[in-house]
Amino acid sequence: MDKYNRTKSAIDFYDDLAADYDNMTKFAQRLEKTKPLMEKWHSRFKFSSVLDAACGTGLHSCVLAQMGINTTGADISLQMLEKAKRNATQLGVKVEWIHSSMQDLQKHCSETFDVVFCLGNSLPHLLTKSDLENTLTNFAALLNNNGIFVAQLLNYERLLKNRERIINIARYEDQNIVRFYDFDQHLIQFNILTFRWMGEKVSHKLQSTPLFPYTKEEISDALLLQGFKKAEFYGGMNFESFNEDTSANLVVIGNI
Ligand SMILES: C[S@@+](CC[C@H](N)C(=O)[O-])C[C@H]1O[C@@H](n2cnc3c(N)ncnc32)[C@H](O)[C@@H]1O
Known part of the structure; x- marks a missing residue:
């Protein structure tokens, strides 16, 4: 598959x-x-x-x-x-x-x-x-x-050469959002990690998709x-x- x-x-x-x-x-x-x-x-x-x-x-x-x-x-x-x-x-x-x-x-x-x-x-x-x-x-x-x-x-020439993993960090209301890459052989994995804060408690969600x-x-x-x-x-x-x-x-x- x-x-x-x-x-x-x-x-x-x-x-x-x-x-x-x-x-x-x-x-x-x-x-x-x-x-x-x-x-x-x-x-x-x-x-x-x-x-x-x-x-x-x-x-x-x-x-x-x-x-x-x-x-x-x-x-x-x-x-x-x-x-x-x-x-x-x-x-x-x-x-x-x-x-x-x-x-x-x-x-x-x-x-x-x-x-x-x-x-x-x-x-x-x-x-x-x-x-x-x-x-x-x-x-x-x-x-x-x-x-x-x-x-x-x-x-991507620059990103691949330097293996730059963190693409963007942002904050929206009670959320922190980190966009980052995993480097694979030919494709790279694009990930969005979202933290949602509720007072001292935090939940997270990770969403990923491949890119060429x-x-x-x-x-x-x-x-x-x-x-x-x-x-x-x-x-x-x-x-x-x-x-x-x-x-x-x-x-x-x-x-x-
Ligand atoms: C990063 S977003 C960019 C959206 C918009 N162009 C912008 O600048 O905000 C990428 C978009 O590409 C669409 N997309 C991904 N693969 C696609 C494909 N094969 N054909 C058409 N749209 C596609 C996604 O659904 C998504 O809306």
Whole structure:
């Protein structure tokens, strides 16, 4: 049996996490930070339609819709999508929502887009190179002429080299949340350990899912193989230059 249970494990992981995801990731604060970033991307690439693949609870979709962009958000987890729909309603924006894996998106989309975004470290949920290649084939087919695919993930070159295990420590109300990795041979295990304090007493919950720690080289090769003309790399969504030893993020732009 597959030790990691692949995509099903990501569905279970996010279905389980959906109720807490926005508090854990500070949705309201991220929303404010994301607005100027998306404006920057819009003024550089002048897009009018976007597919937000692996949209989660809809942060980027909502910001893009607020900017008047024709936006579709898609995710494999129904619970995350439910939260996304509620967020859009609360913000008063219209987004088209699709329940689909990244690998199957073409089957579920009736239109094509100027940009396909895959943000928030979602690409590493594709656990095999063939999943990555299928996904990029789908994205390429869903892009308009001169469209771009944009992925933002952590800089795994740095994380793997330094064996950096602690990714983030956060506090929300009576909870402490530690996000950390276990390094395996090819995959890494992403863990979220939540402590909930009740006076002096504490309970804990550990949630885990596997990730594939894609490097710049692996993504570049896969993009070119799937018919993208070129790939550009940055160290963050502000177009910082990428340094494999120091950058926190890897941002990839694939041009079709
Ligand atoms: C870390 S969250 C990021 C969500 C969102 N993009 C953000 O920035 O907040 C990763 C998301 O990827 C989704 N996901 C995982 N594997 C997927 C797959 N194969 N196809 C589509 N979505 C997937 C999860 O359900 C989850 O919502």
